[in-house]
Amino acid sequence: MAIHIGEELRKRLKASGVPVTRFAKRIGCSAKTVHAIFKRPSMDTMLLKRCSEELAYDFFALYSEDLRTRGTPRGMASVSEPGARYSMKGQGDEVEIVIRSGKNKELVERVLKALEGRSTK
Secondary structure: OOOOHHHHHHHHHHHHOOOHHHHHHHHOOOHHHHHHHHOOOOOOHHHHHHHHHHHOOOOHHHHHHHHHHHOOOOOOOOOOOOOOEEEEEEEOOEEEEEEEOOOOHHHHHHHHHHHOOOOOO
């Protein structure tokens, strides 16, 4: 799936109901520039970050999802820990981390070492 980020931005802006002129002002450019961005298949990451912040939408996630659906591209490292599962749940300041690692004692030791020295309430 090829991502046309300008088109994705256009769709998201339209769905938000925010006028192009107001959005342009918030990201520091003109409405004419925003319309030009809509035609771009790619854009600068700092601009994409500002757009994400203004529209409260993670445009970077589109690329992450694309990578997941395509599999790991050549030359890109993939990290996995067979048999390990992670989950996290919490409310307020309290967080519970559950690690089900089976026989992977090394994983549990790494997590405990990372948590060493952190205070609990």
